[in-house]
Amino acid sequence: MSPKGLLLVNLGTPDAPETGAVRRYLREFLSDRRVLDIHPVGAWLLLNAVILPFRSPKSAHAYRAVWTEQGSPLMVHSRALTAGVARQLEGEYVVELAMRYGNPSLPDAVARLRARGVSDFTVLPLYPQEAPSSSGSSLARTYEVLGSSWDVPNVRAVPAFHDHPGFLDAFAEVARPVISEARADYVLFSFHGVPERHVRKTDTSGSHCLASAGCCDALTDANRHCYRAQCYATARGLAARLGLAPEGWSVSFQSRLGRTPWVSPYTDFVLPELAAKGVKRLAVMCPSFVADCLETVEEIGIRAKEQFLASGGESLTLVPSLNGHPSWVDTVVRLVRESSPAISSPAAATAPEARAPRG
Numbered sequence: 001m002s003p004k005g006l007l008l009v010n011l012g013t014p015d016a017p018e019t020g021a022v023r024r025y026l027r028e029f030l031s032d033r034r035v036l037d038i039h040p041v042g043a044w045l046l047l048n049a050v051i052l053p054f055r056s057p058k059s060a061h062a063y064r065a066v067w068t069e070q071g072s073p074l075m076v077h078s079r080a081l082t083a084g085v086a087r088q089l090e091g092e093y094v095v096e097l098a099m100r101y102g103n104p105s106l107p108d109a110v111a112r113l114r115a116r117g118v119s120d121f122t123v124l125p126l127y128p129q130e131a132p133s134s135s136g137s138s139l140a141r142t143y144e145v146l147g148s149s150w151d152v153p154n155v156r157a158v159p160a161f162h163d164h165p166g167f168l169d170a171f172a173e174v175a176r177p178v179i180s181e182a183r184a185d186y187v188l189f190s191f192h193g194v195p196e197r198h199v200r201k202t203d204t205s206g207s208h209c210l211a212s213a214g215c216c217d218a219l220t221d222a223n224r225h226c227y228r229a230q231c232y233a234t235a236r237g238l239a240a241r242l243g244l245a246p247e248g249w250s251v252s253f254q255s256r257l258g259r260t261p262w263v264s265p266y267t268d269f270v271l272p273e274l275a276a277k278g279v280k281r282l283a284v285m286c287p288s289f290v291a292d293c294l295e296t297v298e299e300i301g302i303r304a305k306e307q308f309l310a311s312g313g314e315s316l317t318l319v320p321s322l323n324g325h326p327s328w329v330d331t332v333v334r335l336v337r338e339s340s341p342a343i344s345s346p347a348a349a350t351a352p353e354a355r356a357p358r359g
């Protein structure tokens with residue numbers, strides 16, 4: 001029997017912390033119509049005349065602050081996760097890491113799996129909450145790559161795991177000792193933001209998302225696929241596991257790009273508000289990222305910390321992400337197995353009507 005293939009897909013990162021490499025990465029990333037969803041001519045002009053010339057050197061400088069001897073944090077942690085998952089799934093799945101942008105590219109990862117005889121694919125976008133610009137784009141590109149061959153394989157997608165107990169338990173396990181050691185008096189859950197228009201575009205009810213202050217307070221049929229509502233669901237699940245009092249935590253959104261409104265409240269607005277309210281020792285969790293990356297280590301661990309201290313706070317502790325933590329590896333294995341239940345016996349593999357006693 002040919003082996004099953006598992007593709008773990010993350011966002012991607014530049015090959016080097018240098019302006020040229022960052023420019024190449026940003027060009028591919030921001031040319032994605034699910035990321036920059038404006039008129040193609042406007043997008044081309046904005047990208048080439050404004051974003052690439054100004055942002056590439058600035059971002060390269062930021063990447064240099066977090067780059068390790070093994071490479072970009074996102075890559076290092078994604079590889080550690082992949083190795084752990086591959087070890088546990090040996091004999092069941094062949095596992096490859098793919099990046100939506102940059103390397104290892106999706107077409108290359110798919111080609112490696114194909115070369116091993118894989119014709120049954122499972123794809124797991126490494127984003128807890130679903131957004132068109134993250135998991136949506138990863139899935140669309142995977143389908144495009146797999147669908148471009150003559151013999152189109154079976155493909156199964158692991159759904160977003162924003163409220164999966166394994167994900168929440170693993171993140172709480174990582175956070176508990178860090179929050180305790182930091183003697184934090186408040187926990188901020190800072191998620192990657194998205195433009196408000198993206199949330200409205202995915203509003204299947206047509207009238208729920210961002211229509212009222214409390215529209216993300218519970219997951220309902222109307223907002224089940226709303227990125228912001230899924231972020232709040234994650235935060236509630238973590239706050240409950242960490243035993244946080246209602247006045248001891250809140251949610252914010254980071255990493256805005258451009259001038260259009262993004263989902264709020266914004267992390268860089270919330271930080272001085274918390275300091276003004278008397279929060280002294282702040283812990284920040286970033287549960288839209290399963291691997292530490294530029295947006296956690298630099299944006300929160302360096303810049304947000306400076307901002308909070310300058311606003312009167314005493315300390316800001318970044319809670320590390322799941323990275324290659326054993327409980328997270330176990331959860332990914334569980335997510336994969338749950339998406340494709342094993343057939344345990346020939347009887348279970350038989351259709352129920354075929355098994356019905358003959359009369």
Ligand SMILES: C=CC1=C(C)c2cc3[nH]c(cc4nc(cc5[nH]c(cc1n2)c(C)c5CCC(=O)O)C(CCC(=O)O)=C4C)c(C)c3C=C
Pocket residue numbers: 011012013014026034035036055059072074127131133134192193194195255257288289292293294295
């Ligand atoms: C958590 C999921 C992510 C969503 C949703 C997302 C949307 C989104 N991002 C940008 C613009 C940028 N993001 C950048 C970095 C970055 N973004 C994510 C994840 C999500 N993005 C990650 C994991 C990273 C870190 C990558 C790394 O190498 O460590 C960047 C590049 C860095 C920079 O210049 O600041 C940009 C640009 C948009 C516009 C968007 C939704 C429309």
Ligand SMILES: [Fe+2]
Pocket residue numbers: 199208209210215216223226227228229
């Ligand atoms: Fe919503």
Ligand SMILES: [Fe+2]
Pocket residue numbers: 192255
């Ligand atoms: Fe991003």
